[in-house]
Structure formats: C-alpha cells, structure tokens
Amino acid sequence: MRKFFEVTFSSADLNLIDTVLKEWLRDNAVPDGTPEVELAAAVMINLFREGNNTLASLKLATSKHKGLCDLSYSTASTPPAAERGLRTFPSFEVHVPKRKAA
Numbered sequence: 001m002r003k004f005f006e007v008t009f010s011s012a013d014l015n016l017i018d019t020v021l022k023e024w025l026r027d028n029a030v031p032d033g034t035p036e037v038e039l040a041a042a043v044m045i046n047l048f049r050e051g052n053n054t055l056a057s058l059k060l061a062t063s064k065h066k067g068l069c070d071l072s073y074s075t076a077s078t079p080p081a082a083e084r085g086l087r088t089f090p091s092f093e094v095h096v097p098k099r100k101a102a
C-alpha cells in the first residue's frame with residue numbers, strides 16, 4: 001500500500017495520463033471546467049498508480065472503471081452508442097385503451 005502513495009510521476013507519465021484523459025473527455029462529451037473533469041483525472045491517476053502505466057492498459061482500465069462509465073452516461077448529451085456509430089432505436093409508447101366500466 002505504501003508503494004501506491006509513493007509513486008513519482010515523470011513528465012512522460014503525466015503526458016500519458018493527459019492523453020487518455022483528453023480522449024475520454026472527448027469521447028464522453030464531458031464539458032471542460034466541470035467537476036467531472038477533476039474526478040475523471042483523479043480516477044485515472046489512481047489507475048496509473050495501480051500499475052496501468054502504458055497507454056493501452058490505462059485506456060482499458062479506464063473503459064472498465066464503473067465510476068467512469070457511470071459518469072460518462074450521466075454527462076453525455078447524446079447516447080454513447082450513437083456517438084460510436086452504433087444503431088440505436090427510438091423509444092416508443094404503447095397506448096392501451098381503457099376498458100369501459102360494466
């Protein structure tokens with residue numbers, strides 16, 4: 001546990017985290033200057049400390065992190081599936097006629 005808190009970040013490490021953060025913010029339509037940006041950055045720093053210290057491993061850990069997944073859905077202005085070109089179906093309502101009282 002002590003090693004987790006004693007991680008020293010090089011400029012290359014910070015650039016890697018920044019790259020993944022910016023990509024995640026863009027892909028999830030999180031607006032700059034919101035508290036969600038700071039939260040996402042803190043999560044990614046912790047993921048890096050946990051050993052996800054390559055671009056591929058940090059991206060993978062970020063994509064699987066429940067908190068970041070929930071955050072991305074709560075802040076996205078459009079459905080994430082639509083942004084990735086996946087087919088989405090419009091919602092619809094079914095109206096059931098009321099029965100006449102006998």
